[in-house]
Amino acid sequence: MTNSNAPDAPDAVDPAVVAELGRLRDSIDNIDAAVVHMLAERFKCTQQVGHLKAEHALPPADPAREARQISRLRELAENAKLDPAFAEKLLNFIISEVIRHHEQIAAGNSSPSSSSPSGV
């Protein structure tokens, strides 16, 4: 079997299990590609937000907006049967990256160009 998503010791495992694992991993890989592309779009938006905030001297963080985002995402997660605590941790993880970028922009370390891989 040449499927790179098969487990690494397939001879010890039922071929039907190997095939099923490969099928699930293909789906996981498709979803990960979609998430990466959605997050690339998200960072394009937050990059614009960062520039707007820097130009108009608005603070990089906005606790009231973040509280609304967290409460909305927890509800969406619950409806989608995703652990709301995980969704909240994930959003905090993304927001902390965004704030780091906003601070860089505000510090004039500005405009990581869209051609730079670090330009999230």
Place this chain on the structure above:
Amino acid sequence: MTNSNAPDAPDAVDPAVVAELGRLRDSIDNIDAAVVHMLAERFKCTQQVGHLKAEHALPPADPAREARQISRLRELAENAKLDPAFAEKLLNFIISEVIRHHEQIAAGNSSPSSSSPSGV
């Protein structure tokens, strides 16, 4: 302005800036909803992987598979102009959650049902 995505002190800010910030935040909220739903699907897949692994006594973690995922996602991120280091950190964050679930399943603390919010 009643837009809940407007910044919290709009009277100090040019209304055009407030409107632009609201527009960008609406896009961010749409993307976040899409990501939450993609991740709910992803956890449905990894949940099935966890059960397969537990039934066939496969180890919860698979370092070779994870190394392939990380290298592929870094490349996808780079092409999408997303920071590859961020993509890698994000995948590690998600994988550590998945492994926690696989260990719970393997420990027989099994089958968080799909109706349970913690059943990721």
